[in-house]
Amino acid sequence: MIGKLDPEHLALVVSRTGASDEAVSVGPGYGEDAAAIEVGERTLVVSSDPLSLARERLGTLAVNVASNDVACSGADPRWLTNVVFLPDDDRETLDVVTRQIDEAATELDIAIVGGHSEYAPDLSRPMVTMTCMGLADEFVPTGGAEPGDRLILTKGAGIEGTAILATDFRAEVGPAAERGESFFEEISVAEDARHLREYAHAMHDPTEGGVVTGLLEMAEASGVRLEVARDDVPVRDATRDLCDTMGVDPLRIFGSGALLAAVPEGSVEEALDAVRGAGIPAAVVGRVVEGDGALALDDAEVTDPPRDELYALWE
Known part of the structure; x- marks a missing residue:
């Protein structure tokens, strides 16, 4: 089956958060696509997203989807790590996907600061996972809607x-x-x-x-x-x-x-x-x-x- 976990199984995932940290003001939660980490007087917003199904513009979408979650949380997307998995030694696909990633990040003024790449023969198609980060003066959550809005x-x-x-x-x-x-x-x-x-x-x-x-x-x-x-x-x-x-x-x-x-x-x-x-x-x-x-x-x-x-x- 393709797609997100159902809410019941997702609840299991987000309930396991590892060590506590007082700097984390917003952590894993249903509907919340980004974390908020207090760093000095500002908030570091972090979000990760995978993408594998949009064949022709995989790199373009991967950058935008990850950076959108940071932007929707009140931050300006600024840094990005990318993990690229390829099902085989397909240099042409690697060139196309990484070129798209570079062009999309440049257009949005986001610096690619690291990541990982490898071959994964069990995959049927390329997969890209992005982690985007940015700084916010005030975090805007998904879960802040109030009656009357x-x-x-x-x-x-x-x-x-x-x-x-x-x-x-x-x-x-x-x-x-x-x-x-x-x-x-x-x-x-x-x-x-x-x-x-x-x-x-x-x-x-x-x-x-x-x-x-x-x-x-x-x-x-x-x-x-x-x-x-x-x-x-x-x-x-x-x-x-x-x-x-x-x-x-x-x-x-x-x-x-x-x-x-x-x-x-x-x-x-x-x-x-x-x-x-x-x-x-x-x-x-x-x-x-x-x-x-x-x-x-x-x-x-x-x-x-x-x-x-x-x-x-x-x-």
Whole structure:
């Protein structure tokens, strides 16, 4: 089976945290994609992510996915380590992946400071694991949403998934692939986060499982209920067309490129002006109410994270 552990098994993993350290203000937790470590008067934000399934832009996505988690936590991504596993002695793939990593990190002004690389013959495809770090003046958690907050989503649902559909499934989607491939240029949310972090009680990067899983993770981590109308969630025409062709839900496919923020009602217009003033589309998609970690999507109650619908296409 491909994909994240279910919440029950994930709880086992995050319960085992090794030695305690008073400098760690935020450690492992459901929905929290980054750790917060107090270093002097600032906070070191650290996040790790693996990637293996996006064949054509593996290195590009790996850098952006890891750095997005740091950005969503209120920090500017600054340092990166990368671990590259190759199934065989494929120098061409190594050259392509590492070139993509270098180009993406350079574009985001992130220094690659170390890592590891080796052959792993049991793998069927290359795998890249990134650890990104940055410094924040104030950590912004996933689990900070408060009743009364409004939910802002930047760009739209399924940005990353659209790019993957356009490349990994180019033959299946046909001419529509050309429109979707350009979405790779919008995977980073570093700028989105810089404009929203001063207003947000919570921010989150909806990745695997898309916007639906991202919303549910924020609800669970915050101990609140999120109410969202599907029609309020922006979905671009190219995303909708590719998803219709492949029979997947744009709200349930990889969602990197969008930033989800819980913002106090009185700050919503100012926050929207800030992010839109930078040329980044954004919309209010719902609200936060008292609750117990669930998502109300229209009339549907979502309490378990859905499996990302792209996985079935790879199997």
